[in-house]
Amino acid sequence: MKAKKQSRTPDSQDVTLQQHTIETSSCNSDTDIEKQGLEGLQLQKRLLTPFLIDKKVPPIPLESERAKYQYRETNFLSQLFFLWCLPILNVGYRRTIEPEDLYRIDSESQFDSNNQANTFYKHFENQKRKNELSYLKKHHIEDTPESRASLKNDPNFKYSEWLVFFAVYHTLAKEVWDVIISKSIGDIAADLNPLLIKAFITYIHEKATGKTTSISMVLLSSVVK
Secondary structure (H helix, E strand, O other), X not given: OOOOOOOOOOOHHHHXXXXXXXXXXXXXXXXXXXXXXXXXXXXXXOOOHHXXXXXXXXXXXXXXXXXXXXXXXXXXHHHHOOHHHHHHHHHHHHOOOOHXXXXXXXXXXXXXXXXXXXXXXXXXXXXHHHHHHHHHHHOOOOOOHHHHHHHHHOOOOOOOOOHHHHHHHHHOHHHHHHHHHHHXXXXXXXXXXXXHHHHHHHHHHHHHOOOOOOHHHHHHHHHHO
């Protein structure tokens, strides 16, 4: 008779060895990043590289050293002129940017993908409930969990084709309106620039010829014309 092959169960030494291997590999990865940041990176030759006072190549930061994403925490001027991006631009001008150089997005941030997804699903479910409630009211059906569940088998009931659109809109409403308002202000300013230049030319000409027209009247007449 053939002896049965006994299966060997991992003992405490094997488990300890596996844990030690995992910890060692994790430490090695951090060490490799640090070593690469200190030794393996080279100064990139850009247009203004010869004029840099500090030509030291920044090392690749560890996960614990990454800076927090701070767009919403900066002032208006920093957001307008992208001053909050200067630390990354400073690194990128000296060497190639690595993923570890990018800003860290915390889990509680509104820019976290999981938070964005949860917000989208919340608005998506709200839009679904609105569609269901509208259909029930239209057909004079009482709004109950049973009646809502029965809509799945109702061939006449269909969700709106704008369901996803409105869910996305409500998820990104603030960003959408920020873009619309900023674009509108920019377009209005671009359209008024020629009128403003024309008004100043007219004002200077009339001032030189001895006329006493006020600058406000010149601006008003330029806009009206």
